Amino acid sequence: MKKKVVWICSFANEEVKNILESEKDIDAAPWISELIGIFRNREDIDLSIISPNYFNNEYKEFTLGNINIYLYKYKPSFLPHRAYNLTLNYKIATKSVLKIMGELNPDLIHLHGSENPFYGASALKLINKFPTLVSIQGFVSLSSKPKNIISQYVRWNRMRFERKINSKASYFVLSSTNDKKNLKGTNTKAKIYINYYPTIVPEVSSSDFIDKKYDIVYYARVTKNKGIEDLINAMHILKETNPSISAIIIGGGSETYIGYIKELIVSLGLTNNINFAGFQKTQQDVFRLAIQAKIYVLPTHFDGVPGSIRESMFMRIPVVANAVGGIPSLNDEKECITLVENQNISDLVEKIKLVLNDRKRTEKLVQNGFELIMDKYDNEKIYQNFINIYKDILRIEHKQ
Template identity: 25%
Template sequence: MFLKKSLLYIITQSEFGGAQSNVLDLIKGFQQEYNVHLATSTEGSLTESIAAINVPVHLLPNLIRSINLFHDYLAIKECISLIKEIKPDLIHAHSSKAGLIARVAGWICKVPVVFTAHGWGFSPGNPAIRRWIVLLSEKLAAPLAKKIICVSETNRHLALGLGVSNQNSLVTVHNGINDIPVSLANPAHQPARLIMVARFNEPKDQATLLKAIAQLSDQSIHLDLVGSGSAWESCKDLAKSLGIQDQVSFLGDRADVPQLLAQSQIFILCTHYEGLPISILEAMRAGLPVIATKVNGIPEEVEHGKTGLLVPDKDVKEVAKALSTLIESPDLRQQMGEAGRQKFLEEFTIERMIDETRTVYEQVLKQ
């Protein structure tokens, strides 16, 4: 009788974001091929979704996001105990802290680890001290992983250039998402409704978008901001101080994002640094033109002038200019939305991501 191998996914936080969405898709994709387990710090949106598909969830209470040597030591011990309990054949870690803890615990237990870097903490745009600390820790931890998956070619080249691991260990697997049966958007509809889907904390930059909206004279446009986080209240105060509170809806966390995208005409993501944002893929899937900050892997998703417009980081004037261009041209929005939808179908499907990840797993398990 053929026995399925066991696969343990580890991620720091269970609040829903791009990395958590990626983990959920991977678990669903490999649930039939492996005995899959998930480990994370606390219960949340991700653990609820995982429990609903009957995948075991394990909590590591000391796996916290911030640097704390005492908690990190305890998290390693918790992770080692879990590895000894479920005896995985392979560990796949996501997010920086879980990546460090899992690599150390896996090395101690002699279990191979794959680490996905959804965005490097040493990327330009991060605070200088953080970049130095993260770069040092990643250089030290890199040899403990059999493979390091980068979600964009930009991030892979950044790691190689800074001496984090090598050509054999670093591999690019672009994020992919399901092509769910939801109505496509009508980008040409007037007046244009704008939407940004992102957490209200670093590295996202809703403030720049709000300031750009305030520079536009078209009072008929409306912006939906989906998400929650530490900067939510300050952004609401900013909208009020700019006199645009009636043009902006703060929708909080929503379970109907695909439907909200289908009702919109332009998607925006202002951000300081990224890996390969899933929110942009969701907008492309919906057939929306995208305005996004030109950082890290975003230009691998958004083709400037073809599927959307790329703008410099923190540049209020250029964001406003890009918004005006698309707001005033329904035909251009339609063309870009259709091109983005086609690019999604060709390059960013979940089937492609699962196939490429499976190849990584097979290579590691054969070593």
């Protein structure tokens, strides 16, 4: 009999939008959608997925290939999505998950991320009942402390759940050995596996757009922790010696914060240097814009191994990124990307100049990165690794 595995996670995409006949454009956690893609037609396990329903906040049940999908009501109907971040214990979301779990009774739970209590809070009620594997998607505890007092509370509450889950769970998946120290500081007995989320395969390559329109592309969620302010301040410095320096910013975010970023661009005199393209409906739309730039810059303050970096390597776009989380591991075997000291804008400026100006070095890194992505991050290997991890955990549990 096939083992029953339940993923507790958060995702939303165009396919789900169409199934629910929603008019909302929501693309949440695209790495989960890609992981679903490599599991949906397999038969090694009986897989179910539980996720908040970001489209209409109602209970919905359907299938994607061989996967059973359960979307749940995660907040009071009258409360805006962002406002639910201010709750303390996420009781509605937890109650919804526990009800579904009672019906499924799985052999194994796979929690994708301990840092998001919208779904992760429920794991605290389940860890002692079911073997639970936690994929670390980053550590909120490594994020910058916001200036806004409300944002400080949200960060504190997310850190609280992150710490509780990471201290109680027994099994973890990391995308890099670099994160082991952070995890071991919370849980010395953690059993750690290494695996990755799939890379969204772009349908385009940098070579498809020879005459570049921009020097720099940033594509990620537009938030302080993804380093967007660092990039804009770096652009301000770069403009002093290169008045025509240009960038395109791709990604969504809160309306308030995006308004602030647009004001920052104006205040620094960068209106003619930065094109704010905003949210795009599909990742392929993002890629078609990204290849119009010479280099990809992601000065993220904390992360795992971001999918956007791997996608850029696949598209043969040179990468400049902060040396945080699992990102330095991309250079373990040979140099593939240019690393920047975290939150060091001067270093960011110099590394951008280096990649733009040293063509020979840049071409070598691009080739190294493409070879790495085609080998180490092969989606079939990722699938088999997860299946083997599930089997190993169940073997260990059976012995106990």
